[in-house]
Amino acid sequence: MLYTLIPFLPLAAFLVLGLGGTRIKEQAHLVAVPAVLLSCLLSISAFTEVASGSVISVPLYTWLTSGNLDVHIGLYIDRLTAVMLLLVTIVSSLVHIYTIGYMHGEPGYARFFSYIALFTFSMLMLVLADNLLQLFVFWEAVGLCSYLLIGHWYERASACSAATKAFLVNRVGDFGFLLGLLLVWYSFGSLNYHDIFPAAHEAANQTINLLSPLGGNWDVSLFTLIGLLLFTGAIGKSAQVPLHVWLPDAMEGPTPISALIHAATMVTAGVFMVARLAPLYNLSPVAMQVVALVGAATMVVGATIALTQTDIKRVVAYSTVSQLGYMVMACGLGAYASGMYHLLTHGAFKALLFLGCGSVIVALHHEQDIRRMGGLKDKLPVTYWTFVIGSLALAGFPLTAGFFSKDAVLVAAWLSGPLGQALAVLGLLTALMTAFYSFRLVFVTFWGPSRVDPHHADHIHEPSRTITVPLLILAVLSILTGYLGIPSFLEPVFSTGGEHSGEHGAAGLGIMIAATLMGLAGIAGAYYVYVLNPDLPDRFARQWESLYKGSLNKWYVDEAYDRAFVKPTMMAASELWKRVDVEVIDGAVNGVARGVAWSGWLLRLVQSGQTQHYALAMAGGIVVLVTMLILF
Amino acid sequence: MAELFFGYFAGVIALTAVLVVALRNPVYSALALLVLFFHVAGLYVTLHAEFLAAVQLIVYAGAILVLYLFVVMLLNLKQDDRYHHQWRIAAFVCVPLLLEFLVLLAGNGVAPQSSPLTAEQTAAASDNTMAIGTTLFTTYLFPFEVASLILLVAMIGAIILAKRDIGEGGQT
Amino acid sequence: MTFSPGDLFLILPELLVITAACLVLVLDPVLSSSQKDGLAWLSLGTLAICMGLIASQMNHAASAFGGIVIIDAYACFWRLLLCFVAGLTVLLSHTYLREERLYFGEYYGFVLLSLSGMMVMVSAADLLTIYLGTELMSLSLYVMAGLKRSEPRSLEASAKYFVLGAFSSGILLYGISLLYGATGSTRLPAIAAAIAGRSLDDPLLLAATVLLAVGFGFKLAVVPFHMWTPDVYQGAPTSVTAFMAVASKAASFGAFLRVFVEGLGSLKANWSAIFLLVCIATLVLGNIVALVQTNIKRMLAYSSIAHAGYALIGVVAAGVAGTQTGEANGITAVMLYLALYAFMTFGAFTIVAMLRKGGLDGDEIEDFSGLAARHPLAALLMLVFMVSLAGIPPTAGFIGKFYVFMAAVEAGLTWLAVLALVFAAISAYYYLRIIMVMYMREPDPLTAASPRLIMSPALSIVLACAVAGVVFFGLYPSPLVNLAGHAVLTFK
Amino acid sequence: MTVPISYYLILSAIVFLTGVVGVLIRRNIIAILLSIELMLNATNINFVAFSEYLQDMGGQVFVFFALTVAAAEVAVGLAIIIALHRAKDSINIEEFNLLKW
Amino acid sequence: MTHSFPWLTLLIVLPLAGAVALCFAKDTSVRLIALGITAADLLLSLPLWWLFDASSGSMQFNETALWISTPPIHYRLGLDGISLPLVLMTTMLMPLCVLISWRSIDQRIRSFMAMLLVMEGAMIGVFAALDFVLFYVFWEAMLIPMYLLIGVWGGPNRIYAAVKFFLYTLVGSVLLLVAILVLYFQSGHTFDIVQLSQAAVPASLQFWLFLAFFAAFAVKVPMFPFHTWLPDAHVEAPTAGSVILASVLLKMGGYGFVRFSLPMLPDASIAFAPLMITLSIVAIIYGAYMALAQTDLKKLIAYSSVSHMGFVTLGLFTFNIQGIEGAVMQMVNHGITTGGLFLCVGVIYERTHSRQIADNTGLTTPMPRYATLLVIFALSSLGLPGTNSFVGEFMVLAGTFIWSKLATALASLGIILAAAYMLWMIQRVAFGLPSAPVLSALRDLDRREMATLIPLVVLVFLIGIFPNPILTRMHASVNQVLARTSVPTAATAMRAENQLLPAPTNGDSLAMETPRP
Secondary structure (H helix, E strand, O other), X not given: OHHHXXXXXXXXXXXXXXXXXXXXXXXXXXXXXXXXXXXXXXXXXXXXXXXXXXXXXXXXXXXXXXXXXXXXXXXXXXXXXHHHHHHHHHHHHHXXXXXXXXXXXXXXXXXXXXXXXXXXXXXXXXXXXXXXXXXXXXXXXXXXXXXXXXXXXXXXXXHHHHHHHHHHHHHHHHHHHHXXXXXXXXXXXXXXXXXXXXXXXXXXXXXXXXXXXXXXXXXXXXXXXXXXXXXXXXXXXXOOOOOOOHHHHHHHOOHHHHHHHHHXXXXXXXXXXXHHOHHHHOOOHHHHXXXXXXXXXXXXXXXXXXXXXXXHHHHHHHHHHHHHHHHHHHHXXXXXXXXXXXXXXXXXXXXXXXXXXXXXXXXXXXXXXXXXXXXOOOOOHHHHHHHHHHHHHHHOOOOOHHHHHHHHHHHHHHHOOHHHHHHHHHHHHHHHHHHHHHHHXXXXXXXXXXXXXXHHHOXXXXXOHHHHHHHHHHHHHHHHHHHOOHHHHHHHHHOOOOOOOOOOHHHHHHHHHHHHXXXXXXXXXXXXXXXXXXXXXXXXXXXXXXXXXXXXXXXXXXXXXXXXXXXXXXXXXXXXXXXXXXXXXXHHHHHHHHHHHHXXXXXXXXXXXXXXXXXXXXXXXXXXXXXXXXXX | OHHHHHHHHHHXXXXXXXXXXXXXXXXXXXXXXXXXXXXXXXXXXXXXXXXXXXXXXXXXXXXXXXXXXXXXXXXXXXXXXXXXXXXXXXXXXXXXXXXXXXXXXXXXXXXXXXXXXXXXXXXXXXXXXXXXXXXXXOOOHHHHHHHHHHHHHHHHHHHHHHOOOOOOOOOO | OOOOHHHHHHOHXXXXXXXXXXXXXXXXXXXXXXXXXXXXXXXXXXXXXXHHHHHHHOOOOEEEHHHOEEEOHHHHHHHHHHHHHHHHHHHHHHHHHHHHOOOOOHHHHHHHHHHHHHHHHHHEOEHHHHHHHHHHHHHHHHXXXXXXXXXXXXXXXXXXXXXXXXXXXXXXXXXXXXXXXXXXXXXXXXXXXXXXXXXXXXXXXXXXXXXXXXXXXXXXXXXXXXXXXXXXXXXXXXXXXXXHHHHHHHHHHHHHHHHHHHHOHHHHHHHHHHHHHHHHXXXXXXXXXXXXXXXXHHHHHHHHHHHHHHHHHHHHHHHHOOOHHHHHHHHHHHHHHHHHHHHHXXXXXXXXXXXXXXXXXXXXXXXXXXXXXXXXXXXXHHHHHHHHHHOOOOOHHHHHHHHHHHHHHHOOOHHHHHHHHHHHHHHHHHHHHHHHXXXXXXXXXXXXXXXXXXXXXXXXXXXXXXXXXXHHHHHOOHHHHHHHHHHHHHHO | OOOOHHHHHHHHHHHXXXXXXXXXXXXXXXXXXXXXXXXXXXXXXXXXXXXXXXXXXXXXXXXXXXXXXXXXXXXXXXXXXXHHHHHHOOOEHHHOOOOOO | OOOOOOHHHHHHHHHHHHHHHHHOOOHHHHHHHHHHHHHHHHHHHHHHHXXXXXXXXXXXXXXXXXXXXXXXXXXXXXXXXXXXXXHHHHHHHHHHHHHHHHHHOOOOHHHHHHHHHHHHHHHHHHHHXXXXXXXXXXXXXXXXXXXXHHHHHOOOOHHHHHHHHHHHHHHHHHHHHHHHHHHHHHOOOOOEHHHHOOOOOOHHHHHHHHHHHHHHHHHHOOOHHHOOHHHHHHHHOOHHHHHHHHHHHHHHHHHHHHHHXXXXXXXXXXXXXXXXXXXXXXXXXXXXXXXXXXXXXXXXHHXXXXXXXXXXXXXXXXXXXXXXXXXXXXXXXXXXXXXXXXXXXXXXXXXXXXOEHHHOOOOOOOOHHHHHHHHHHHHHHOOOEOEHHHHHHHHHHHHHHHHOHHHHHHHHHHHHHHHHHHHHHHHHHOOOOOOOHHHHOOOOOOHHHHHHHHHHHHHHHHHHHOOHHHHHHHHHHHHHHHHHHOOOHHHHHHHHHHOOOOOOOOOOOOOOOOOOO
């Protein structure tokens, strides 16, 4: 099937670059870019085919069989997949192009291209998976690419530890994912979507006793358990609270990566997974509620932290966390289509924002602290304007893509019940903060007096065209995607969910107005604070010092983890090693050896060299033997 | 009567045996042993082993013991003034051993497999020497030959060991 | 009660050995020093002929001298082994004596006389003859141990060996006398007939059994009658030690089995209890004390004590086994063990004999430092012997242990097998130490005279025989197993 | 002939054990050899007594051989003693302990 | 299924003959000869892969000859789907071991190569032996060469390590010998492994035999409290020795369990399963913790082996096809991955003469190729999907899940920890900047070293992406093992009483046996 090429073209690019990268070097983009563009074209073709109503399924090969564990690798394209395909290939193509300019002259140029090609392949395979294990395999594979790309500048210690952290935190999530996956297999005897989904309804009432090892009795619904376990994976991958800590650190990677992986595609895999498994989640209200609450919490936490960050990419990163919270919350409330919709628009405008950041950073010679920027709007006009469009979309400014999708999420939340209404209110609040921090970024970076390092201040200019063109395209997309009618396109996939995107009614209108107002208020607030009264932030910070510091230090989550998990683990490891392994086990082993040797030394003394002692021993032997025989 | 003889011989044998061990001067020990040999020979006679009694006197008393005395004199040994320091432990071991032996050999009413000799049998067995001779050269011919080898070994071995001249590379 | 000339044919090997011995003794003073090599070749030739003769007697069980001597396959097995070991000894001594400057032509005579005593021991069926054989063997060995008169240790070894040997033969003799009193005969078949159905309730039998066990225990060097072994093995000239460690032990086992299984067979419940105790003590003590030795001859002495313990497992198994085959398997195992033990121990002692430090034996374990670098082949051979002594496949030592433990398990003594194997694992430590010293240590540069290795064609032959036996029987023990199995069948 | 065999056995046991004790406690090697002679004599008493009681010549023959062996042992033993004395000017067995442990 | 061609004998004899031949070779050609022989052995073993009949669970390539008549001990060889991959793994690794020692071993190279070849013969023999005594002979025969490899060519503390290795394993295996003998008398006077695997042994006896088998195999694996020889041996051994130890010797423990314990002592295996699984999980987590605490590269990998081998024993005692096949896969994979890691450490040790992580930092800058390969092996080691290790671990976890969900969850923790110590290691060794100037001047991998590592990398991905060819060859054989252990209700009832961890049938009715269509 031709569509097989969609993922395998990037793979081919990766192999060529990976094996011959040292020779190709500066020409690496000549391999990678055409491959991704081609697969982008094929994706569009696939999209149109799927849009006409068909579902494409391409079996590839049998991965492993063992008893009833029977896993095949295959491609499966329905509407959900098709949308994701478009997102991935388009953003990826643009990032590829952007990279040509951004990474120009870097020693790891070819390596970088090979990694993103590999990432594109993995991400495509992830969304194309027709079974859970394939999903998991590429779920981890994208994690690997993320790891490699975060650590792209391997000389930097901070990049390396960020990479490690990202991988580890994801592993924690994947731990749950794996167990959930096994539970699915155990319960259904299969991992294929088309086996599981039909069977799911029949098993709806099954429960599992979680306390059976202890002899207790705590029955939990099978699907709740499956849902929660799988969602653990999503928490990790989509940077939800409490595993969100890796994502901001991941900004140590080159900016194109932040755009592609840590904003548009990989981090949304969790949302995609929940949406993909909607038939299972729908069977467990508890799991759904947990998903929604986690999403909401993430949304709020991310936004509050983003308010005070000073690193340009970290602000955007926390906004990503926050936006991912929106999507997850939407899924948790059953509004899968809205969630996916937001995913898509977010993919466009967040990629735009990140690439814009990248443009700024390149222009400022890798300066990322917004306190040392300012007044750039004249020097970097393309960047500035596209950045503003992205920020407007993020802030939910009317008629941008972000406006529509955020509105869809909030409306769906409101309509989904009491919990949803509470969360919708939170969502509105977050929207306010979102608008505030995104325009804080705009104003501080581009407006006002220049605080740029005087060394660089003179030669700030717009980067090359390979950078600006993707920005422009993404800016267009940031507006355009709002008008494509994605929710209704996706509706058939989630037909079992109770969402009716068509009937917003009065509530819908109210939410829309509220959200708009919130967005405008946020922008106005930012303008007031950062343009009109630049000394205000400092005063705020002094006035609410603990709040400010909490936000600035990301609510001390990293520190808490360090104290609660990392340090104790390392302590336990070295203590266990010294106490148990070295002292107890080896001590026992060496002790036995020493004991034997010691008794040897002792017994050796019997051999005194005195002949008559020897004779005495013989006589003693006679006594013992005679006694023994007499007595027994 | 027999008991009387036995009592005498046994008494002297036991006494001299103890003396052999107890006397510190090896010459005295050897002399005590000599007395013991004579009495053992006497005991043999009461047991109708006249040939052995004679051999006992000739070989043991006449040859072996003389050899001992000869060596003792040759080496001009001083009196052995102490027993080995382990004698207490030795006593600790040997006393139970003695008790066990006594229990085994006497206490449990030893019953020899064949009955004691009758008078007729005693008479028949009078030609002890001839009987031994016949047996030696018929039934025990092979051991006899082996014994001769033992003597050969002893002879040559003694020469080799006691020979004085041991130059480096000296010829034998 | 008479003998026929045919009897002489049966003991022809013994007669040949004796004749050769006498010839050696007679020729020795006659020959000049340069011609004395001829004595060795004479001895060797005789031994070769004897082995041929014995092999031909293998399949015809017969008794001679009115049943005093039994030439059956069992006896032939041991006689073959003994002749072989004596041959190796002669070859080893040929070079070793020259190196030690011990120019005794009589030496070969003593080897042969001792051998004849051993051969008498294993083919005798009469306690008197066994006793005489033992004495013949021992007296020769006492003398041989003290041959290196210039060396106080050698004399001391000889003296200790002699005093304790005489002591033990007194005990043995006392036991025989009691047994004679209890059964009325010194012939093993007659003894067996007399005690059939009797038990140790008979105090004479009890005392006799214990004393015989002690007497033989001394010769076998089992705990607690072993204590002469390390001293004597260390002090005696190495070639004599090798001969003692292998031949005298084998002969003693041969006679010992004959006496206890054939003569005292109906008391096996009792004596197996004795030997069980002795066996455990031997395994424990032999292995543990060997761990801390610094002199290799002494270490090998303890190792030989421990090996006697392993062989005793077979004896105990034979005693405990309820079935005829179980008993036969136990005895087979012992025979096999001793035969295989002969190869490896002799090989090890040969290497020890070859190693010289200055004009002396290089018999401290430290002297082996760096041997692998200087003499890789010798080190390799020593490695093979050590591995075999440790009982690790694919060497002969493993096969020996395998059969012994098989017999033990068959007899239901699984726990004993476990115990013995645990001690086998411990024993591996001290054998490994030799390997370690040879391969992983460099010789101490401070010691002026670094040990060297004496070489000669004769030694090469000895080593070749030993290593061939260890490897061949380790890989393909069937011939020996069949031989021993066959010998045991004629035994009872 | 009414002396019970057990009397002879007890006598021999006493002599034998006296010999054993001698071996264990005398320091002079010659004295030790003398003690061993005691042991052998004890054995011989046994043999002769049993021979008488069993009406069997074997015991007496055994004594004959035992005597021979004893003679041979003495010869070798004394030779060793002489050699020892020559080397160390002592025949105190306690002093011969180069070989130990 | 008797093939007339004696494949297995040749496979065993060729290296042994090679070892002998080396003694007579010229000094300069020793390495080449060793390489040639190991390569020839590899080539010789490859056809087995295709000749193997995957549909049959019985032994193939059988060879039988009477070795010793009383008791009947045979020279009997054969392979099934369980031993086939292990044999191939062995033959594949040996040329690499020769290559990696090319320059790092500069003393007594002849003996070294001879030892390697002897090891190869013995190792193949262990996997191919079908007579218990023959098996034992091969099993023990490996000890001495390995002892020498560690002790002669090892690091500073080599003697202690060598002796510890030797005694530890010997003590374990002597008990095995007794068990073999007892089994002989209890099940029809035969040492034939195939027959013994069908014999009925009284359950009470099985208990003791299992313990004896356990002593031998658990030490070799090594399972939790018996593992302390491993870090020492690994650290001190020369690279080739570490590779052999980790890749092949450890497998023999697992192989022993699956070949002997499970089929011969099914009742005891089931009764002991809770204990075994508990120990396995302890090993997985404990080993990972230990690895976290290490500052020495080899020690880290050694402890990671403890952890990974825990998955093997875990899988074996789940008594289902996923678990056992996963365990065998894990054995093969661990051989490849850990072998690769040790080779990597060897390469760097050759250059910096230190195995301390702190002395080998920031290697990507001077040695990009090296760093790439190291990262690949490390990722494989932490069980990244797409690499080989994931397959085995996933299958084991799947098998365990049927047995107990709690056990699975605990075992999965090991995977998290594996990521922690491996990534931390990479972070320090591969990434960052070199901590000392000398490190910047290191030369990257040369052709020989690439040739050593690349085959393993290929296998890492090949097996990771296409595990099924191995699995299909395994199914029939594993089913035979399972036929013995899936003993009926009586046994399961016993398990229910004794269990430490729950059986799946307790609370929920989700029967595994009825997969939905």
